[in-house]
Amino acid sequence: MYEISEIIRCENISKTFIVKKGFFEEPLKIQALKNVNLNINRDEIVGLVGESGSGKSTLAKIILKLLKPDSGRLFFLNSDITNASEKDLSSFRKNIQVIFQDPMASLNPRRRIIDSVSEPLFLQKSPKVSEGLERCERMLLKVGIESKEFYKFPHELSGGQRQRVNIARALVTEPLFIVADEPVSSLDVSIQAEIINLLIDLKRELSFSMLFISHDLRVVRHLSDRVYVIFKGEIVEEGLPTNVFSSPAHPYTKSLLENLFEV
Amino acid sequence: MLINDLASERWLKMFESTYSKIIFKKISQKKTAKYSIYFILALILISFLYPIFSKTGYDEINLDKVLLPPSAEHWFGTDALGRDVFTRVIYGGRVSLMVGFVSEGIAILIGVILGSLSGYFGGKIDSLIMRLTDVMLCIPTFFLIISATAYVEPSIWNIMIIIGLTGWMSIARLVRGEFLSLREREFVMYEKAIGNKNFIIMFKHILPNALNPVIVSASFGIAGAILTETALSFLGLGVQPPVPSWGNILTSGKDILEIAWWISLFPGLFILLSVLCYNLIGEGLKDALNPRQYD
Numbered sequence: 001m002y003e004i005s006e007i008i009r010c011e012n013i014s015k016t017f018i019v020k021k022g023f024f025e026e027p028l029k030i031q032a033l034k035n036v037n038l039n040i041n042r043d044e045i046v047g048l049v050g051e052s053g054s055g056k057s058t059l060a061k062i063i064l065k066l067l068k069p070d071s072g073r074l075f076f077l078n079s080d081i082t083n084a085s086e087k088d089l090s091s092f093r094k095n096i097q098v099i100f101q102d103p104m105a106s107l108n109p110r111r112r113i114i115d116s117v118s119e120p121l122f123l124q125k126s127p128k129v130s131e132g133l134e135r136c137e138r139m140l141l142k143v144g145i146e147s148k149e150f151y152k153f154p155h156e157l158s159g160g161q162r163q164r165v166n167i168a169r170a171l172v173t174e175p176l177f178i179v180a181d182e183p184v185s186s187l188d189v190s191i192q193a194e195i196i197n198l199l200i201d202l203k204r205e206l207s208f209s210m211l212f213i214s215h216d217l218r219v220v221r222h223l224s225d226r227v228y229v230i231f232k233g234e235i236v237e238e239g240l241p242t243n244v245f246s247s248p249a250h251p252y253t254k255s256l257l258e259n260l261f262e263v
Numbered sequence: 264m265l266i267n268d269l270a271s272e273r274w275l276k277m278f279e280s281t282y283s284k285i286i287f288k289k290i291s292q293k294k295t296a297k298y299s300i301y302f303i304l305a306l307i308l309i310s311f312l313y314p315i316f317s318k319t320g321y322d323e324i325n326l327d328k329v330l331l332p333p334s335a336e337h338w339f340g341t342d343a344l345g346r347d348v349f350t351r352v353i354y355g356g357r358v359s360l361m362v363g364f365v366s367e368g369i370a371i372l373i374g375v376i377l378g379s380l381s382g383y384f385g386g387k388i389d390s391l392i393m394r395l396t397d398v399m400l401c402i403p404t405f406f407l408i409i410s411a412t413a414y415v416e417p418s419i420w421n422i423m424i425i426i427g428l429t430g431w432m433s434i435a436r437l438v439r440g441e442f443l444s445l446r447e448r449e450f451v452m453y454e455k456a457i458g459n460k461n462f463i464i465m466f467k468h469i470l471p472n473a474l475n476p477v478i479v480s481a482s483f484g485i486a487g488a489i490l491t492e493t494a495l496s497f498l499g500l501g502v503q504p505p506v507p508s509w510g511n512i513l514t515s516g517k518d519i520l521e522i523a524w525w526i527s528l529f530p531g532l533f534i535l536l537s538v539l540c541y542n543l544i545g546e547g548l549k550d551a552l553n554p555r556q557y558d
Contacts, residue, residue, distance in 0.1 A: 064456045093458030106449035110471040121455045
């Protein structure tokens, strides 16, 4: 047995949003996350399932250090980065990547594909220009983008191609850890399958861990090594996908599964 | 291997499918905007090339040829000092075009910087900059400019700077609005997540996407700046004689309008046409840059 090293650990993370603030009224608050504990190990795909509004994306943003949790702590490779300044985060930033839900909105509409893909590489690893571009091109070819598309703009590609570009951009820096925030939910079903298989192939080839966020149970079951179920900001279930989906313990998971089979 | 092919191909590809190409196509479909662009380009060419080819200077006084009506020799006639009005209008065009571009350039520079800071950072910086903008908007611009000219020597450069310093507010507001919506977009989140610096995100990633309304507003702004300069020069607060500008040629002709209509008519026509053309270009750009019309 090899020793499992932990990439990300969340401890008791809570986050409340103030929705409305008036001078005299009580501020209206929404608790997005309640004492969330979650960990992601090396080389592991962790699925996070929940309906919309359950706090999945908030958790993703907190893990990416785009939002500050109200309480709780976040660890990266066993060092506490909850209150780290941007300067101290440089090794964290170099080792994480993100794939967003909307492939169009996550690419800068005014930049060519190759420029978008090479952006993180030149920012974080600063290789020689020719070397860096070659790496980007190899990665783009690997995810199935042909070389004639390299100099196009995002609006000239199809949705599936754009998501492939996003995947190439996320993987080109060889990160330790990727947050995939509903990467397939805006694509149609046949393309969803292609993207999922691409992710599985790439995972086999390059090693990285991933937090895969989705509301689609089938996708999560197919892909992940371990599953968390989140309901109204709380993690209600955790375990291997076969266990969680064959014998769900929490009523919410059960209802999720029932809804699935109705379809 | 791959790279060498691509490096040479890169420059070719750059011109293959760009936004600018789409915009040019859209603009040329719109006739008024197209002809306005031709007119402005012709005006720029003539006003900068004419002084090279013509021997007459704008301040060449010839008392034998006072107040001559338009003829083959003097296309726009001569003024009370025997100066060729055509030459003066062309030189005046130089002043007006320069005032338009330079002062709008200053306004865009200030407006874009303040607007992007305000929209990107939000919070206290935003309130501070927006209150400053509100205060500036409260004061009627023209009177602000007139009072500013009381403190500085009324030269063409000072006029440009003053018009620029008092014209940035609407651009700042536009840019702020664009930044407010763009900073929530996922590609901006991505840049933050990979640890890009704020200023790079602002000016390299967000600003190019926020420029469309600025370009449209700049076109209208140039027209406004030309009118302001003309008005100032007409009142004697702008460009000082003997340097000609459309505004001060108008003034010099206003008292003798009944005997020499050509002195005021021609600069007036040029003011009308150039302002109209800038407005039509702005109108055309507004349609051409509208992202909803791309597909």
